Amino acid sequence: MENTSHLNWEFETIAKHTLDILLIVDQNQIVKFVTPSFESILGYRPEEFVGKNAFEPLYPEDRDKLMASHREAIMTKEPKVDEYRVIHKNGEIKYFESRVMPVQNHPDNLVVVSIRDITFRKNMEEELENRKNRYQELQNKLKNYSQDLSTVMKVSDLKTRLLKELKTVIPDSEPKIVVYNRETLTIEGDYPIGLPSHLPKLIVGKLQYDNEHIHILIGDRKEKAYILTIKASSIKESMDSIWLETLVYYTIMVFESLNLIESLMNQLETALQKSERPQWILRLMFNLSEKQRMELSSDLHDTVLQEQMALYRNLEAILKEHRFDNEIDLQLKGILQGLLDTIYQIRMTCNELRPPLLKELGLIRALENLFDYTQVSSTFKIRFITQNTEGLELNEEETIGIYRIVQELLNNAAKHSQANNLQFHMYRLDGTLHLYYSDDGIGFDAEKLTPSFKSMGLSGMRERIQSLNGTIEFISQPGNGLRIKMQIPISV
Structure with a gap:
């Protein structure tokens, strides 16, 4: 009797102080016992839950699955572990992990259910998954953006593509691009108040925070500064900031390339008007010529020359293995010599197109x-x-x-x-x-x-x-x- 009393005292002590929820449920899914921690975790007093169906607070979409797991545990007499959602008394959804342990040889097929609140862990997992998906989305967007820039040939097209990308990826960024004329000290377009005093400090590609906005100098063109601005509050994560910096980097490269192309076109137009050829044009022409020579030499060597050599070897083998009339034999030997001359000429042409071992x-x-x-x-x-x-x-x-x-x-x-x-x-x-x-x-x-x-x-x-x-x-x-x-x- 004394031992039984001692055991009851130990059980009551554990039940009152455990951080997890302990339930005893019968085969009809009715709660027979619940620890006081049930109230601190789910908001229900134990007396409110005892005598009721154990699966009532469960999230509807998870209820059938957990009920089936409960029946399987009773049938197999083996423990079962499950994760599911439960609705708090205040309506909040919480995540639980439970371990169901059947009581052996009990006439009511009782099970002891140990329940742990894993809401924090599940929220962290969900947050990590969301961050992973966001990171992958940003990576894919950058890849597509960089590919699209290869077809951009005008600054106006570049501006349009940049604004479209920002509005798509960061919808609340409210992006704008204006042009600041460094000669007249005027701004073309609608821009946040207070920017002009900071213009001299803007550095190409560097994010400048000012008046709840981020200002970025994309580049200068003909004494005009092209400036991108977005709302600072739209950049909520470090990965968004890194994405923005990379996006700007790609944009600056294309902007500079467009400036260079325009400069080269102007030089070329001036040179053509003067009937001159600038050094860079000559270098480009000769380099392209050498590349074409190398490709032609390689093609001749790998195709025509190899085919001629194969014909030569086949005809040579035929002449060695078979005897022909004198006239036919002379004609075939003439063809053989012609093939040899052709092979020699192709080799010489390859050598002239691409001098052997020059490097x-x-x-x-x-x-x-x-x-x-x-x-x-x-x-x-x-x-x-x-x-x-x-x-x-x-x-x-x-x-x-x-x-x-x-x-x-x-x-x-x-x-x-x-x-x-x-x-x-x-x-x-x-x-x-x-x-x-x-x-x-x-x-x-x-x-x-x-x-x-x-x-x-x-x-x-x-x-x-x-x-x-x-x-x-x-x-x-x-x-x-x-x-x-x-x-x-x-x-x-």
């Missing part, structure tokens, strides 16, 4: 190979002299440019000069590469040459030298050969 060998060795190859099939003799070129390192543009100039000089000599001797003299002096060419050919009247002359490919040389920021001088008289002096500043 690996360096300019001097590549020129020596070119002179050796040219000498075999030419009537003139070539002499190549170098001074102070040990360890000469040039960038790719300088290397290919000088190589192409020498190629053109050799082509010109073969087609027009009627020379017996050619001399190339190359030396480095004070950061400048000097290239001197001379021949004993028929020459021409150099005084009649103009900047736009087209004769003998010399205009191409002049433009190539100009693209490398170098100078070129032609010295010639009829019957006295040709001399050319070239100076090219080098990067190393």
